Amino acid sequence: MTISYLKISGVRNLRAPEFSPSSRINIISGKNGSGKTSILESIHFLSTTRSFRTHEIRHLLTQGEESALVFSKVLEPSSNHPLPLGVEKRLSGETKVRFDGRTLDSAELASLLPIQVLYSGTFELLDGSPAVRRQFVDWGGFHADPYFISIWRAFRRALKQRNSLLKYGKIDRLQMQVWDQEFISYGELLTQHRRAYLEKADA
Numbered sequence: 182m183t184i185s186y187l188k189i190s191g192v193r194n195l196r197a198p199e200f201s202p203s204s205r206i207n208i209i210s211g212k213n214g215s216g217k218t219s220i221l222e223s224i225h226f227l228s229t230t231r232s233f234r235t236h237e238i239r240h241l242l243t244q245g246e247e248s249a250l251v252f253s254k255v256l257e258p259s260s261n262h263p264l265p266l267g268v269e270k271r272l273s274g275e276t277k278v279r280f281d282g283r284t285l286d287s288a289e290l291a292s293l294l295p296i297q298v299l300y301s302g303t304f305e306l307l308d309g310s311p312a313v314r315r316q317f318v319d320w321g322g323f324h325a326d327p328y329f330i331s332i333w334r335a336f337r338r339a340l341k342q343r344n345s346l347l348k349y350g351k352i353d354r355l356q357m358q359v360w361d362q363e364f365i366s367y368g369e370l371l372t373q374h375r376r377a378y379l380e381k382a383d384a
């Protein structure tokens with residue numbers, strides 16, 4: 182999908198800019214502190230409901246505002262009929278995603294508007310922990326492979342359950358065997374899908 186119209190309200194110092202980006206390359210220019218990165222941050226927010234600069238919503242919201250709203254019109258590759266997509270987040274953390282008259286969850290939203298951010302933190306991919314690199318590969322796998330998300334979720338669930346069992350003083354062997362089995366089988370499946378995605382991406 183491409184963004185054919187964008188209106189940003191309640192984000193940092195931006196004063197509700199409204200514009201129609203090009204479907205190809207857009208160049209944003211302006212003085213230091215004028216809000217260029219905040220526009221990119223708003224697009225990231227539209228695609229993920231999060232900022233790439235902060236984990237704290239109050240930093241993203243314009244000081245004194247109760248909510249941030251990024252409203253857009255998005256176009257399917259072969260369509261010329263733009264559909265409305267809006268993401269709103271309140272200071273309390275409450276988040277609303279609406280697309281063409283219905284509410285979406287974050288996985289649906291992410292597959293609608295896949296984005297890739299390159300910024301100073303991108304170097305973490307090279308010098309950060311392996312978790313950062315896994316997350317990067319998983320992001321690609323999620324978009325390229327329709328089975329990825331369910332395998333990933335099942336693996337995460339087994340990992341969490343197994344870890345919480347391990348934290349108990351007295352381990353229930355039978356339960357542990359069940360989660361060991363889940364952990365191994367979903368772990369192997371996830372590895373296969375990660376590998377298949379990387380081999381395809383490399384081709």
Ligand SMILES: Nc1ncnc2c1ncn2[C@@H]1O[C@H](COP(=O)(O)OP(=O)(O)OP(=O)(O)O)[C@@H](O)[C@H]1O
Nearest residue numbers: 193194212213214215216217218219240242243244
């Ligand atoms: N929560 C907030 N509420 C209001 N203003 C904010 C908030 N957070 C940051 N600002 C201001 O918004 C501006 C954000 O600018 P931003 O980083 O987007 O600018 P930029 O054009 O990318 O600048 P540079 O050229 O330095 O990269 C800064 O002037 C900052 O002081």
Ligand SMILES: [Mg+2]
Nearest residue numbers: 214217218219
């Ligand atoms: Mg900047």
